[in-house]
Amino acid sequence: MRSGRTIGAILLAKSGHVAVFGPLSDPRLGAMVLERKWLAEIKRRRIATLSLDGKSYTIFCIPTDAGELLLFNTGVGDALTTFLATVDFAFDALTDLIDDPDCAMTVIDREGRLSYLSPRHETFFGTDLQGGLGGSARDVIGNTQLDRVLGTGKAERGDVQNIDGVSRPIVRIPVSQDGKVVGAIGRIALEAPDEIEGLTRRINELERDVAFFRRLSGTGQVDIAGEEAIIGGSDNARRVRMDAAKAAPLGNPVLIRGEAGTDTAQIAYAIHRTGPRREGPFVIVNAAALPSSMLEIELFGCELGAIPGADKKAAKGAVERANDGTLFIEGVSTLSLSHQQALLDALQRREVMRIGAAQGRKADVRLIAASSRNLHGLVESGAMLPAFLDRISPIVIDVAPLRGRLDDLPDLLSDILKAVAMRHHHAVPAIADDVVPFLKGQGWPGNDLELRQAVERAFAVGDGETLRMADFVPRRGRVRSVDAAVAPTGSGLHAATEALGMDLIYDALERCGGNKKKAAAQLGISRSYLYKRLAEAKA
The missing domain is CATH 1.10.8.60 (Helicase, Ruva Protein; domain 3)
Structure with missing residues (x-):
């Protein structure tokens, strides 16, 4: 795009006086302001183009306290000239583009300094517009990647950026002048339409999957999600893979028995990812790591004000978060009898009752549990409900110690x-x-x-x-x-x-x-x- 150059300006004062600033290359430009019909049109459109003897001019009408200021510019790019000349509402279109309520726009200069933040951006992020301008964009918007295109000179479309735990579509476009990158523009969808929201939810689910496998194996990628993730060529490993492959499509609860430290979580996740609920969430609760009072909140959630510390917002429990997906409970043997009964009721009714709630909430989950203890022995000692053990163990997978x-x-x-x-x-x-x-x-x-x-x-x-x-x-x-x-x-x-x-x-x-x-x-x-x-x- 060719760079524009302002060649002069005319102030139409409210008092009726006319002031000319700078040398207008063509005297006819100044004479045109006396044409009332043309002047009314330029005031309405705010931006217009004019062609005199094959030379194109762009005229900007800017309202000021003193009157209307007309800026005359030459050398504007062909695409913009065509847009301004053919679109009667060009000014309004550009205004809506800049002040789009659903998208925020950021502009940086060649040094990565913040030149502009759209008002929508400012209100969404709570950024002080005046305080941030002129400073490093990375200091104002911590996780911005907009300055990346300054070096590459290539636009980035179809990328996503995580903001407040939500992946949002973003576009980054470098701006060139005389063949050199002089800045960049970024636009990010803050209030996405329904189809983008659906895509965003799917991206978030996939990112949670990746994060889960990183925690399991310490790796930076996920290359296996099914029963092949169960590694080893021993008889036990082959049998576990076969049992997991058989259990996955059935949708029934699964009990995985193995000593502490065996990869029960990885087996559970392999079953989830190859089962009918693979598109739903996979929620983990380590029952052995939580005291009884905290475990109840973690499993079932609580309503606003139901317990001390819950005076600001209600909390979803793991059972509710796992709706339409899989709930994996490690150390299921540590659940108290009351927790067992509440979980049993939730599985049977397919709804969960938060602490302090008057009515239940939908919770259709597949349960996979893991234990290193003899659960039949716990039933005999009275530490586990027989009905609970029956419910969680229609399918049992035994994992041998290493x-x-x-x-x-x-x-x-x-x-x-x-x-x-x-x-x-x-x-x-x-x-x-x-x-x-x-x-x-x-x-x-x-x-x-x-x-x-x-x-x-x-x-x-x-x-x-x-x-x-x-x-x-x-x-x-x-x-x-x-x-x-x-x-x-x-x-x-x-x-x-x-x-x-x-x-x-x-x-x-x-x-x-x-x-x-x-x-x-x-x-x-x-x-x-x-x-x-x-x-x-x-x-």
Whole structure:
């Protein structure tokens, strides 16, 4: 687009006087303001074009306190000239485009400074328009990506941006002048129409799926969503895959039995993603991690003012959030009898009663539960309702502990290592020949979870090229007492102190995702000392 240039201006004062500013290249331009019919038309249209001797002019009529100010511009791009000349309501169209109540517009200059925020943008984000102009767009709108197109010079259409937990369609367009990018315009849908809302909901569901698998495996991508996500070639792994494939399309409740640390959540999610409710939500509740009072709120929700702290808004429970989807309860054996009865009622009636509510809310869910305990024994002891156990276990899948399926360990190790390397944007290290035999010789009381944590720690302390047996020693990260830290030789306080120190280092590395700089800062030690201790531990 050719850049425009203002060649002069005329002020039509309310007093009737006419003032000319700047040299108008054609005297006929000044004479035209005396034509009342033409002047009335330009006041109505606010923007118009004029052609004299093959030269095009754009005229802007701007109301001021002193009167009407006419700006004469030449060199405007052909597309804009055509638009202004042929659209009788061009000014109103441009105004609606800028002040669209459903879309916010942002304009930045070539330095990424904020040049303009539409009023709709300002009210939606609560941004101080005057205070933000001239500053960095990233400082005013924290998660903006508009400045990205300044460097690429390419428009971005069909992207989405997360705002307040909602994915909203956005368009970013670079603005060029004389062949150079001089700024960019961004438009984002704030109040999307129904069809976009449906797309947004689907995007949010998919993003939750991705986030869930990231938590499960530490990976940055989801490449398997069905029963193939159950890794391993052992007899137990094949049987679990077969049982999950059979259970998925039925829609019945499923009980997954396995020791703590086995990948029951991954199995539950595989069933959900290949079942009839795959388009619905997948909601997880870790019952064992919550006290009874909090668990009741987490499961069933509460009405406004029903409990202390709920005086601002009501809260949906997990059962309600899982409507038309799947509710996965880890540690189902820890539910109290009252919680079991309430959940049983909700499943039977397909509605849930919030705490303090006068009527129920729709809650049509598929329940998948997991437990590491003998639930029939709990029924016999009176800690579980017989009807509740019958309801949650029409289909039962048994998962063997890791020590009982050591043939799966090479596949599990490879899969976890790839995920960890991907998350750290690192090449996948090779695995030394002595690693798998060493890992197979361990007891793995923490099962798959313990293996994953061990691989994370080994990756953090290793050289990044090859995973070696020494990287797994010591394998467990938390020492609960000085006695537990003492070496088998019983070498005393110094050895125990050294062992405790290394465990603190390994724990810090795990918390920081292998980032040695952050781990050193958390521990209050220098990076050089951290490297020294790691080298001594591997020696």
